[in-house]
Amino acid sequence: MEAGWIVFAAFLWEFHCAMCRDVTLPPGPLYRVAGFPLSLPCTVSGYEGSRTQDFEWFFYREDAGAKQIGVVSTRDREFPYAPFQARVQSGEVRVERDSGDKARLVIQRLRPDDQGRYECYTPSTDMRYQGNYSASVDVKVIPDTLLITHTRVLTGQPVPEGAGLQLTCATSVMTVQHTHVSLTFGVRSGTGYGFPGHNLHEVMSIDRELCVVPGRGNSYQQRYTDGEIGLEKRSGEGGRDMYVLKMSALEPGDSGSYFCEAAQWILDPSYQWERIAQRTMELGNLSVQPLAGTLAVVVEPAGEVSLQPGSPLSLACQVTGAGWWNRSALLVQWMRRGPAGGVEVEVARMDPDGVVSWGDDASKGGGGSMEKEAEGRFTLRRFSVHPLDAGTYRCAVSVYAGRPTPGASSPATITQRSEGVLVSLRTKEHSVSATIKMPHQVIPKRGSTVTLLCNVSVVTMGPNQVEVRWLQKKVESDGKGDTPPVESKGSLLATLTYDGMAHIYNNGSDLSIDRISASVYRLRVFSAHEDDQGHYLCQAEVWAQDPHGRWYNTGAQAVSSTVHVYLYARVVDLLLIPLVIGVSCALFIGVFIIATVTCCFMKRLARQRSRIKK
Template identity: 60%
Template sequence: MVIFQDDNARNWALIYAVCRDVTLPTGPLFRVAGFPLSLPCQVFAYEGSRTQDFEWFLYRDNAGGMQMGVVSTRDPGLSYAPFSSRVRNGEVRVERDSGDKVRLVIQRLRAEDQGKYECYTPSTDSKYLGNYSASVTKRSLTGQPVPEGAELTLTCLASIQSEQLTHLSITFGKRDGEDASGDGTKGEVREIISIDKLLGVIPGQLYKTRYDDGEITLEKRNGEGGQGVYVMKMMAVQPEDSGSYFCEASQWIRDPDRSWQKIAQRTLDIGNLTVQQLAKSLSVTSSPQGNVTLQIGSPLILTCEVLGLPSEVSSGLQVQWMKRGSISSDTLGNGVEVEVARMRPDGIVSWGDDLSRASGGSMEKVAERKYSLKLFSARPLDSGVYRCVVSVYASRNYLNPSMPAMLTQRSEDVTVNLKTKDVFVSAVAELPRGPLLKPGSTISLICNTTIKTTGPTQAQVQWFRWPLPKLVTKAHVDPLDPPGEKDPTLIAALMYSGIVNIYVNNSEISVDRLSADSYRLRVHMASIEDQGLYVCHSEAWGQDPHGGWYNTGSKAQSNAVTVYLYSRATDLLLIPLVVGVSSALFVGIVIIAAVTCCFMKRLARQRTQK
């Protein structure tokens, strides 16, 4: 409220006027010489145009309260000599956010710029006090290519000298695609990892997964003279890590409104990093090379060696031996590739589908980056095409099965042939003559198998059953090929070692050997479910010079024997009895119906005559 006196009327009057309210940030504000200042000013509760003018003044601490014009939106001549040239070149200017809100911008603060600033409409005060600095030193990269998978360590030293309480943040980053022409053009900037102003470690968005997996770390150590030593480690660099690295230190202060402001920043280049891809240097060889021919029972030894892996690479290696094809294949080397054995980076060995090899072979690390596969007694099924597969994992990735390998390389093929004996196998199944089979009878099936070869052999016999075809109505039908509509049921087996395995439990089953080449399957107390087409499979097993038994791969399948169960005598007597009773009842009903019908017609005619 403002009081005015009207001398002509000689009366006192009260006139209410709008009070202009100008706001500035609450001071004091601390900034660093050499860095920009942006000071907002806004006016409220004003009259007139929506576009207001602003004038800025400075009261230096050592000028005894003398006012200095800085810049004005309406008077170009307001600026005093220390500011006039800076206003002309745009280093000191007023930037308008709206009609009633502006910012005083000083692009590069000087020591003489500190003092009390006034935004006139009228003004409120804002102070700039202090002269602080931050120093940063760096450790440069050597410039030599670093192999993929090697460890990278970068160090940044930073300290603060300030009379005020400030915090320091450190960021390690890199620039991609820097202009090779040297004109200073910088590529895309990627933040790798930071320690923020609140001392929290924050990974860059593209590096979070590697940070979570422990592949990237950042820690602070105490250096000489109170300096902070910040160390960033990459456990295994990747090709995409190539680029120009830098360390950025920022100084932060907390204003009276409790907001954090960046008051200083230094960014210094560390150097360029070039990551050499392992695929260009690493190779995998296997020995012996080409074709290998062995006698059955001889040891098979294959060696895998990893070459071209730099000594700086501390990554783990996983070595696998793969094989495709076997003596049972139509063409050696065809078929699906299967794993024989593997050694993980932690030294654990596991075997593929043929677990029996775990006791008949070994996989070892015989020298640095050299591995061997040994099969103590080679079998015909061990023939095929082998190759060694090496996967390179980052130093810790192999402990996490979900992490992919950095690189996978394969050796040349090694073809292994086993000198096998000529083996001929035949099998014939028959159902001995006897009484008709009925439910509750014992089904007895004979499998005669013949093996022609040299040396000790044993037959391994298996019995299978298919369901009866729908058109089969009598026994002793012997189709040459069992029906393929459904998979057969494995009933029982007599192993080459003499052990009997029974695979069904709904009937009493027994298997025995009648003679050197005759085997019998018996189904006791047979039920309707035991009907079907029966065949036997015979496989030839040979004995190697060390006394071990192996599958020769030769086998034969017998003809199919039909097993049909007839009805029992009591069932056959029941059928005419049921038929006779049914017929008598039908005839009686017909006679009674006929008599009743005739009697009713005659009675009706008699009533009509009366």
């Protein structure tokens, strides 16, 4: 029974204490630095009355014993004692509310004589006076020993996009307390390069735990991942810590006013890190000039180049304003558009690693070279130009600013194209015509050989050869029966090149091609079947010889009209069906006659046997 009363009494005590007023401050002692702010949060709980509580702050100097000095109050403007009265009136010392029952004492700039014990008192609003109405904490004011220096000041002179930047700041702190130092490089950017504004961005930081943290803006996180920006901490002279910011490829958005900011941190008895000192060092203005305003791509010679077939061609691409050559990779492409317009094709390219590759087959087989003659100068040479080389040439340059070895999927910083230079050839006139026909009095039949002749007529000066191609367009039905048949796209059957080489393409048929006279070319289809039916045509191209004896395609060509090939049935095929029907009928009649005769004979024999028995 007695034990039960003890438990009940303990419960009542706990409940009673839970309803008591309680004032709390952070545990101390708290070390803060002279010249920097002090913020002491004070919280009251378990109170009665209004939710908005008043707070009064008192100060006890270490050298003044227990003498109480009023600092500031939330309800009495005349509360501050003389040592704090002017500072309270100026706002240097004040109370800031976080909520109705939580307020903090703020001293904007600590003085050495602010060291002592601070008490937070809450006037009672309770029906009964019970609980804790005040709390105190010791504050130690230590000297300001945080130093920060730099080794380079930015002058604001424009630097090209893609250039590198390295900034260095050094810090040191002398204190017996265990503190950590963090450092941040930042920039105040404006609306244009060279005009610093007030948009603050953190570039890179090393926090109090020595972790490197990239800034959130201006794609710093991605650039840090790509290795384009970094921050290192090194040991310097005299116990100083050196912090080095490296930016390998500056962008126009990096323009602005740069600074480095050092902060001193201490771990309070509450196990919360508090920043107790901070210093900022201005590093000057940086102006990054965009490549779009400096890059220039020019082709030499300009305008128009007129050549004879077989002459050499040399074009130079001059690139200026691309920044530091040893820091920016270039992709250089030569492009050509034909004299009649159309699609622009790549002739040749030089990759950032210096590897040359050719574009279309005509460029690859034409004979030539692409070289880097000097920094920013790239030449395209054709050893012997032909009509297919004519057209408008341009040089396209892609710059990877600040990246000497970009990845295969890395986007270029900028791509700029030169003006076009027209390359024309003073060629002789060439004309060609082609007609296709079948030999007279020849009816194509299934299983027989189908012969087609292509007559080519060429009008030109000088040596020439003809290249002939044979094509077939099959007739396909749409299966509905109420619409005319549709011609498919022509398929290449065979080619007889200008130098007499025959190329047969497998289409399931047995073919041959040859030249039977100076102007007549023949195609033969052996053992023709249904798939060989359709429209046939021939295509002729004229090749000429340049002064060096090399053959080239003049571009003159002609396409014949089409001839329709329909395969008729053979005579033996036509007689096969009547023959089968006749033989079948004869067999049927023969069997019928034999069966009838046999039946009659058997009946007669049976009658004779019956007479004999009688």
